[in-house]
Amino acid sequence: MSSCNDFFDMELQGEYDGNNFYNTTYQLQVGLDAVYDILQTNNYNNCEWIFGEACGDDVVGNDESTTNLISELVNFQFNTSNTWIRDRYTINYKGINRANQVISGARRVQLATQEIEQYTKVREILGQAKFLRALFYFNLVKTFGGVPIRPEQEDVDALTIPRSTKEEVYAYIEKDLREAAIMLRSKFVSKEAGKAGCGACVALLMKVLAYQATPGMESEKWNEITKLGAYFIEGATLTYGDMLHFENYEESWDELRARLWFKDKALLASNEPYETPETTMPSLANEYSLETTDSYGNTLGYADLYYEKGEFCTRSIFEVVFKESANGLKDDQNEGTEIFNDIFFNRMFASKSFKDEIAGDPRKGVFIQEHGEVAFDGVRIEVPPGKTACMKWYTPSAETPSDVNDSGKNRRVLIYSEVVLFYAEALNEMGQREKSLEQLNSVKRVANKITNVSTLYKAGTYIELRDQIWKERRIELCHLWDRFFDIVRQGRAAQVLHDFATETTHNRGKNFIEGVNEIFPIPQNEVDITNGVVTQNPGY
Missing domain, CATH: 1.25.40.890 (Serine Threonine Protein Phosphatase 5, Tetratricopeptide repeat)
Known part of the structure; x- marks a missing residue:
């Protein structure tokens, strides 16, 4: 057993x-x-x-x-x-x-x-x-x-x-x-940063809905994503009843309140709220942003999201928190145990097809760098000769933990740009192509600031817009440990991987x-x- x-x-x-x-x-x-x-x-x-x-x-x-x-x-x-x-x-x-x-x-x-x-x-x-x-x-x-x-x-x-x-x-x-x-609550901050709030729940829910929908086919899941996206990004009103789909519940509202640890109505003081299905959800629209600022409002660089200074910034929704050991003990399983350094130096490197995809994009020098190039902190990239480093896994010299077994940074699991891109994809599926393009280019405009370029995605047919959204997903969300599942949910894993086999010596x-x-x-x-x-x- x-x-x-x-x-x-x-x-x-x-x-x-x-x-x-x-x-x-x-x-x-x-x-x-x-x-x-x-x-x-x-x-x-x-x-x-x-x-x-x-x-x-x-x-x-x-x-x-x-x-x-x-x-x-x-x-x-x-x-x-x-x-x-x-x-x-x-x-x-x-x-x-x-x-x-x-x-x-x-x-x-x-x-x-x-x-x-x-x-x-x-x-x-x-x-x-x-x-x-x-x-x-x-x-x-x-x-x-x-x-x-x-x-x-x-x-x-x-x-x-x-x-x-x-x-x-x-x-x-x-x-x-x-x-x-x-x-x-909408978001946990300060000493409570790292806890999952309402924003994390809604972001993951949008992703879960997208994994149940089929691109190119009508689905209530796509429609639901557009409603959640309007709430999360644009500040549209959403009630508790809307979020729960309470009309499908068999238990009464007060039974639900009791199960979820809302205070019993009979015990409420006169100044204490009684939540109902019509109660509005907390606002998320001002909690997150495509621009990177820290908890003090300081503007950060585009790449900073993936380093210590970008932890719990406005572009980050949910992170796996790693904390450097205070006592120097090794292998306690709670500090990342060098997971990023391991895959950065020894495990995985950017593929040719990804380098071709990102070529000409302002994020190229931020997300990947070749062997022997110098990183933004002045350190030479010592991945094996001929390999291309994935910089989201890089630990800057100033953030290197004292214990080699620790991780120098948190792992980003849900980021705001993915919410925007799921919203754009769902809008396209629902026939709202103009609005979909607007959301897609909102992500691209922020990336363009890296090198001050102005190239944006263009209007087109459903397929043309979907392909651009998927291209942007691949670039913006690269190396976050999710690519395989993304191409599977898109229904094109076989095509993508069979094409990919032609570029590797052993035809992976x-x-x-x-x-x-x-x-x-x-x-x-x-x-x-x-x-x-x-x-x-x-x-x-």
């Missing part, structure tokens, strides 16, 4: 166990910290770049022609027992398990007082746990298709759960994000099988240990 270890390994916290731990807000926060901790681990981050980046066409690896488990994966010559496939599956379920413990444990919290601030503290912890659970399930569904939805409270007599459909998993993710969005991408390799196999040990209750994906 090795696949179920996480459900049995309850880490004791002093004299507490899983049955009596979540009695206070402080204890609930400790549980939430443990969920965030998953995002900082080597296992989680290695799976992120291996599946999202190394399997795509924006990079070439230093060892793709050798025989190892990563090489087998990126060449689509793996079997169902590949260790990285298993790790991708288990690390995200580990995160889900921890989130479930917080969500189910919240009902046991006993408040010291009936002040509304006490309810807000619990609600915001619960909302963040829902966001993180949605993120982990999103990682799973885009990698494996439909997966088992684990109950919030595990039953040792019913640990084997069959797979839900892809549609059911996406619906579960959507519900978590929609509920979390009304539970959280030629083995990609359309209709099979868009998702990966369920780990074989999971199929075996459940005696086939968890079924394998077709083609594996």
Whole structure:
């Protein structure tokens, strides 16, 4: 029963166990910290770049022609027992398990007082746990298709759960994000920066909706993205009921309020608000920007988003937080453990097709640099001869941590320009091409300031505009560990990877099988240990 270890390994916290731990807000926060901790681990981050980046066409690896488990994966010559496939599956379920413990444990919290601030503290912890659970399930569904939805409270007599459909998993993710969005403030700042707020929930929800829609086909998902984009970017009004699609709920509004830790109506003081389905969502339009400014309003450079000075800036929506060790201890799994330096110097380098795509764009010198060139901080780029460095993974000399095992910066997961580009894509799908072009060029105009050029994207047909949006996505969002999943959701992974195979000496991408390799196999040990209750994906 090795696949179920996480459900049995309850880490004791002093004299507490899983049955009596979540009695206070402080204890609930400790549980939430443990969920965030998953995002900082080597296992989680290695799976992120291996599946999202190394399997795509924006990079070439230093060892793709050798025989190892990563090489087998990126060449689509793996079997169902590949260790990285298993790790991708288990690390995200580990995160889900921890989130479930917080969500189910919240009902046991006993408040010291009936002040509304006490309810807000619990609600915001619960909302963040829902966001993180949605993120982990999103990682799973885009990698494996439909997966088992684990109950919030595990039953040792019913640990084997069959797979839900892809549609059911996406619906579960959507519900978590929609509920979390009304539970959280727009954005956490100052000492609380790094926590997922309403902006992170809406940004991820727009992405989740896009992954369910098919380009070129009518879908209510595209329409929903335009509504969320108008709210997020243009300041359009959106109510709690709109966000939740409350008309589809079976529970009453007051039952929902109680479950989500809004203060009971009967207990509210005269000056305390009673939220209804008509309550408007917090404004996001002024919280984020395509221009890069820090929390003090200082203007930053375009590249600064990806370095320490750009952490929690106006272009960043959600980050995995790494913090340099205060005691110099190594390998504590909480500081990035040199993940960026590893892939920057030793693992992946920009591909020829990506360099051709970005040629002539003002971001070229910001996002990639050749071996031997000098970076903006005066340091020579010492990647292998003939290789092109991906600068979003670069650690400037001034930000190098004292412990070589630490990471010098946070990992950007959701950035504002992706929200704008999803909005542009959805507008184009809905036939609003003029407005779509306006959003697309809003991203390009900011990039143009790097070299003071004025070239913009041009009006055209649906296909022409879609191709320009996808081009801009590839350039603006490059090397954020998401390219493979993006071309899969666009329905062109086979075409892109087969074309990409012609530029590499060992033809990486030629083995990609359309209709099979868009998702990966369920780990074989999971199929075996459940005696086939968890079924394998077709083609594996």
